[in-house]
Amino acid sequence: MTANKEKRRVISRDAARRRRQVESEVFVDLSRLLPFQQSVQDHLDKPSVIRLTLSYIRMHTLLKGKTGIKVEASHAVKCGQVMESGQEWRGCDRGRDDEEKKTDNVEASEETNMFLRILEGFLMVLSTEGDMIYLSDNVSKYMGLTQTELMGHNIFEYTHPCDHEEIRNNLRLTAEEVWCGAKRDFIMRIKGALTHRGRSSNLKSATWKVLHCQGRAKVCVAPSSVSCLLLTCQPLPLSHTLLSTHTFTSQHSMDMRFTYCDQRMTLLLGYSTEELLGRSIYDLCHILDTNCLTKNHLNLCFKSQSVSGQYRMLVRGGGYVWVESHSAVIPSVRPSKSRPGAHQPLCILCVTYVLSGVEEPSLQLSLDQAVHRYLR
Amino acid sequence: MSAGGSDGTADRPADLAAEGECPEQAGSSLPAVEVPRKRKGDVEERSGTHGQHSVDFQKDDDRSRSEGEDQQVKMKCFREPHRQIEKRRRDKMNTLIDELAAMIPACQPMARKLDKLTVLRKAVQHLKALKAGTGSAFTDTTFKPSILSHDDLKHLLLRAVDGFLLVVSCDRAKILFISESVSKILNLSRLELTGQSLFDFIHPKDINKVKEQLSSSEYPRQCLIDAATGVQVQVDAPARPPLLSTGARRSFFCRLKHSRVAGKQDKHFLPCTSKKKDTSRYCTLHCTGYMRSCPSSQLDSEGDSEMESSDLSCLVTVCRLLTPMSHQPPKELTIRPSEFVTRWAIDGKFTFVEQQATTVIGYLPQEVLGTSCYEYFHQDDLLHLADKHRQVLRSKEKIETRCYKFKTKYGSYVSLQSQWFSFTNPWTKEVEFIVSSNQVISRGPGHTKDEEAGNSKALQEDTKQIPIIPSLSSGLGTMIYAGSIGTQIANELMDSYRMNSSPSSRACSPFGPTQEKCPQVSPQTSTSASSREEASGSSSQSQCDSRTAAGTSSATSESLAAVSRININPIQGEPSQLDLDLVPGLSSFSSDEAAMAVIMSLLETDVNMGQSEDFEDLHWPF
Numbered sequence: 001m002t003a004n005k006e007k008r009r010v011i012s013r014d015a016a017r018r019r020r021q022v023e024s025e026v027f028v029d030l031s032r033l034l035p036f037q038q039s040v041q042d043h044l045d046k047p048s049v050i051r052l053t054l055s056y057i058r059m060h061t062l063l064k065g066k067t068g069i070k071v072e073a074s075h076a077v078k079c080g081q082v083m084e085s086g087q088e089w090r091g092c093d094r095g096r097d098d099e100e101k102k103t104d105n106v107e108a109s110e111e112t113n114m115f116l117r118i119l120e121g122f123l124m125v126l127s128t129e130g131d132m133i134y135l136s137d138n139v140s141k142y143m144g145l146t147q148t149e150l151m152g153h154n155i156f157e158y159t160h161p162c163d164h165e166e167i168r169n170n171l172r173l174t175a176e177e178v179w180c181g182a183k184r185d186f187i188m189r190i191k192g193a194l195t196h197r198g199r200s201s202n203l204k205s206a207t208w209k210v211l212h213c214q215g216r217a218k219v220c221v222a223p224s225s226v227s228c229l230l231l232t233c234q235p236l237p238l239s240h241t242l243l244s245t246h247t248f249t250s251q252h253s254m255d256m257r258f259t260y261c262d263q264r265m266t267l268l269l270g271y272s273t274e275e276l277l278g279r280s281i282y283d284l285c286h287i288l289d290t291n292c293l294t295k296n297h298l299n300l301c302f303k304s305q306s307v308s309g310q311y312r313m314l315v316r317g318g319g320y321v322w323v324e325s326h327s328a329v330i331p332s333v334r335p336s337k338s339r340p341g342a343h344q345p346l347c348i349l350c351v352t353y354v355l356s357g358v359e360e361p362s363l364q365l366s367l368d369q370a371v372h373r374y375l376r
Numbered sequence: 377m378s379a380g381g382s383d384g385t386a387d388r389p390a391d392l393a394a395e396g397e398c399p400e401q402a403g404s405s406l407p408a409v410e411v412p413r414k415r416k417g418d419v420e421e422r423s424g425t426h427g428q429h430s431v432d433f434q435k436d437d438d439r440s441r442s443e444g445e446d447q448q449v450k451m452k453c454f455r456e457p458h459r460q461i462e463k464r465r466r467d468k469m470n471t472l473i474d475e476l477a478a479m480i481p482a483c484q485p486m487a488r489k490l491d492k493l494t495v496l497r498k499a500v501q502h503l504k505a506l507k508a509g510t511g512s513a514f515t516d517t518t519f520k521p522s523i524l525s526h527d528d529l530k531h532l533l534l535r536a537v538d539g540f541l542l543v544v545s546c547d548r549a550k551i552l553f554i555s556e557s558v559s560k561i562l563n564l565s566r567l568e569l570t571g572q573s574l575f576d577f578i579h580p581k582d583i584n585k586v587k588e589q590l591s592s593s594e595y596p597r598q599c600l601i602d603a604a605t606g607v608q609v610q611v612d613a614p615a616r617p618p619l620l621s622t623g624a625r626r627s628f629f630c631r632l633k634h635s636r637v638a639g640k641q642d643k644h645f646l647p648c649t650s651k652k653k654d655t656s657r658y659c660t661l662h663c664t665g666y667m668r669s670c671p672s673s674q675l676d677s678e679g680d681s682e683m684e685s686s687d688l689s690c691l692v693t694v695c696r697l698l699t700p701m702s703h704q705p706p707k708e709l710t711i712r713p714s715e716f717v718t719r720w721a722i723d724g725k726f727t728f729v730e731q732q733a734t735t736v737i738g739y740l741p742q743e744v745l746g747t748s749c750y751e752y753f754h755q756d757d758l759l760h761l762a763d764k765h766r767q768v769l770r771s772k773e774k775i776e777t778r779c780y781k782f783k784t785k786y787g788s789y790v791s792l793q794s795q796w797f798s799f800t801n802p803w804t805k806e807v808e809f810i811v812s813s814n815q816v817i818s819r820g821p822g823h824t825k826d827e828e829a830g831n832s833k834a835l836q837e838d839t840k841q842i843p844i845i846p847s848l849s850s851g852l853g854t855m856i857y858a859g860s861i862g863t864q865i866a867n868e869l870m871d872s873y874r875m876n877s878s879p880s881s882r883a884c885s886p887f888g889p890t891q892e893k894c895p896q897v898s899p900q901t902s903t904s905a906s907s908r909e910e911a912s913g914s915s916s917q918s919q920c921d922s923r924t925a926a927g928t929s930s931a932t933s934e935s936l937a938a939v940s941r942i943n944i945n946p947i948q949g950e951p952s953q954l955d956l957d958l959v960p961g962l963s964s965f966s967s968d969e970a971a972m973a974v975i976m977s978l979l980e981t982d983v984n985m986g987q988s989e990d991f992e993d994l995h996w997p998f
Contacts, residue, residue, distance in 0.1 A: 019493075023492070026500065027496065047468060052523075105526055112533060115533060115541050118692055119539075119664070151523075244588055247628075280801070286728075301803060353629050355660055356631075356660075364741050365729060365731065366719075366727055367726070367728070367745045367746055
């Protein structure tokens with residue numbers, strides 16, 4: 001009796017082994033079809049193979065289908081390409097020979113490469129559920145993790161939990177937004193596995209990296225309606241080469257009151273440094289821009305870096321200028337040998353670019369612009 | 377075999393996958409009864425080396441129990457986490473297979489769920505079909521294989537970025553290269569622009585700015601911001617930076633002309649408008665990029681023979697259209713012609729008055745700024761408005777007033793209704809000012825003197841709550857005490873802040889709750905001279921220190937240890953709301969550690985950007 005049992009067990013084990021072998025072979029076949037170099041293909045585990053296959057198929061579906069978006073269609077017509085129904089976007093080049101296609105491809109590749117390098121960011125295609133369907137291969141430079149490691153995963157696995165709500169809000173696309181190619185602009189923190197020398201480390205020693213994401217929605221109608229976000233993600237650098245006279249730096253305490261500003265501020269806006277110390281930036285800006293500044297401030301409090309978008313700063317004596325600020329929270333370096341355990345005070349560093357000339361110079365809107373300064 | 381597969385360690389799922397073992401077998405095929413017997417040996421071998429927390433906890437408890445119970449408990453501990461791991465893996469794989477089936481057309485019409493192998497086989501067929509469809513040109517071995525063809529990537533990139541690539545020579549700002557996407561943004565074709573001077577298309581007021589950015593004289597004086605200290609440092613750059621460095625990075629905004637009609641330049645209309653002001657439309661672009669020297673042999677040099685031998689310096693940038701949505705007027709304020717917005721300090725004194733107000737109240741903004749709003753409120757409305765004032769300082773919501781009268785410059789009153797809301801500083805969470813959105817309500821019958829006389833009686837009733845300055849005449853006295861209403865209400869609020877001021881009310885920081893103890897950040901919004909002095913005194917001190925630190929900052933950054941990991945802490949509530957009260961205790965890291973982590977990541981960003989950027993291998997696409 002036990003011999004039979006034993007036999008059956010052996011048979012079932014062999015069958016299982018054969019099944020597993022067949023399955024492994026199919027996985028290998030599938031991995032060979034993926035557009036990666038062989039060395040990469042060999043090291044993919046099973047879930048990764050499926051993830052990447054999914055990405056491949058999804059990207060094809062996204063690009064193949066009709067878009068029906070007016071902006072895209074008119075642009076295509078402008079460029080001399082006609083979008084025919086059912087045609088791939090790039091399928092309209094029949095009649096051109098392989099050589100031509102090759103040259104075009106080379107040009108396109110060089111331009112795209114250069115574009116991405118200069119932009120200093122990577123491209124991310126996000127599904128409405130947050131799956132990173134596609135990432136350009138330079139993502140490894142910014143996140144330390146390769147395209148194959150990340151593609152297909154969900155963005156919520158890699159971003160800071162506090163930012164999830166904001167990301168979800170950005171992913172929510174109404175039908176109207178999708179059809180108009182609605183734009184998105186937000187900041188998020190993502191895990192970065194880079195050492196401070198720029199080498200890749202592993203996910204376990206990952207740190208939070210702040211990324212500025214900008215882009216728009218894209219939809220593909222046929223065969224099934226698929227909408228997603230196309231985003232470029234850029235880290236926010238701090239040091240800049242400032243040759244421009246139309247830029248100034250300022251330092252603020254965490255509540256956005258000035259603690260320092262350079263002399264260009266005086267040249268551009270008329271306020272002296274002494275006047276500004278202790279004043280809140282909210283006092284200096286147009287009232288309708290309060291929201292913009294608040295969002296910027298919140299980004300700084302939570303994420304430590306921010307890009308403000310355009311807002312108006314009031315000029316001493318009247319009028320205002322449009323500006324944009326790029327800011328970061330930094331610990332102000334102070335030798336604290338006497339108190340080694342002392343907490344390092346934080347401050348906000350802003351680099352503000354002046355975008356326009358002084359508009360409405362005769363208009364005095366706020367108290368700070370008045371010649372006789374109001375002392376509270 | 378199954379024991380080998382069931383390693384039990386949670387942190388090496390990759391190993392299990394790589395083995396290609398089907399771990400379902402471990403738990404499911406063997407009857408539960410057999411497992412304890414099989415694993416008894418394992419347990420005793422591994423119990424000393426096992427790293428799982430649950431087992432450790434259990435082990436402590438177990439020591440006090442009898443041996444028999446001991447083992448059973450240990451079995452459970454081993455099986456539970458392992459089973460969970462396996463289950464998770466299986467579930468994940470099943471989910472992936474389901475997703476795959478959903479994407480493959482061949483799998484969809486099936487009524488019943490397909491098994492894993494079939495789905496995989498169909499996926500293989502599907503990929504083969506896709507590859508055949510795309511054409512072989514793109515899968516040429518000379519090209520790196522990639523998920524998207526370059527065309528596709530380009531298409532997606534341009535959808536995401538409203539921008540174009542621009543290369544200009546530094547000496548005369550000649551446009552050496554501009555990508556096709558410029559037509560989408562400026563409505564000018566690539567052909568029209570290439571070879572032209574960039575200055576022809578820049579807003580006149582931005583020409584100097586761009587000239588500065590392009591200048592790369594032998595010894596440019598560069599103003600860098602030291603990332604560590606945030607202080608500007610004047611640096612004399614080396615004669616020729618070999619590779620791109622942060623010194624070669626450029627970032628600026630400029631306005632470029634754009635044509636309304638595709639393909640046509642506005643210059644066709646110039647003859648008639650040449651005497652008028654330049655009415656071209658401009659759009660603002662953010663240009664970021666690097667200075668680069670490009671060998672002139674690759675350039676379209678038009679007879680510039682002196683340039684042939686030397687390298688030309690140029691600027692390679694990506695110009696990106698600014699997102700208009702980044703500036704949106706606040707939703708709370710809907711501005712219509714008969715509306716205007718004002719801002720007051722917490723005591724009711726006007727600090728900002730929109731220009732439209734003049735059409736309604738007659739005063740110019742500067743005439744009203746600095747005076748208390750109570751001076752313009754009609755006596756009848758003082759009580760109600762004072763009440764609303766108190767309310768708005770304590771509420772996070774919009775407060776709507778009833779219709780009230782506001783004195784205009786000419787002495788008459790206009791009926792207004794307003795929505796007020798207080799603005800709270802996200803960091804200090806104290807009210808900084810009040811925003812008032814005011815609408816004109818169509819006027820009822822005008823005021824008569826009788827009415828005003830009647831009002832003064834109501835005034836006397838109010839005296840219980842509001843002190844009158846008795847020595848002054850009623851007219852002047854009214855104004856003075858009106859102003860003091862606001863001040864009194866503001867003082868009430870400040871008192872409540874002083875009483876309630878506690879560390880727990882501080883906002884969270886990226887670094888942790890310890891920041892509020894920092895002496896430099898004054899928690900009070902009171903602008904008394906002493907606190908201002910303190911702030912300026914300490915800030916100038918830090919300035920001195922940071923200047924001396926500037927020289928050593930590079931040294932310190934080198935000597936710093938590897939970046940510490942920042943804890944993930946669940947934070948309740950939506951960060952986007954202005955309510956940060958719900959933040960519980962944050963990261964347990966000291967602020968020093970976490971602060972250093974942030975500064976390291978900022979330095980990383982800077983160092984990595986442009987550090988090993990050499991464009992030698994990139995072919996110039998022209």
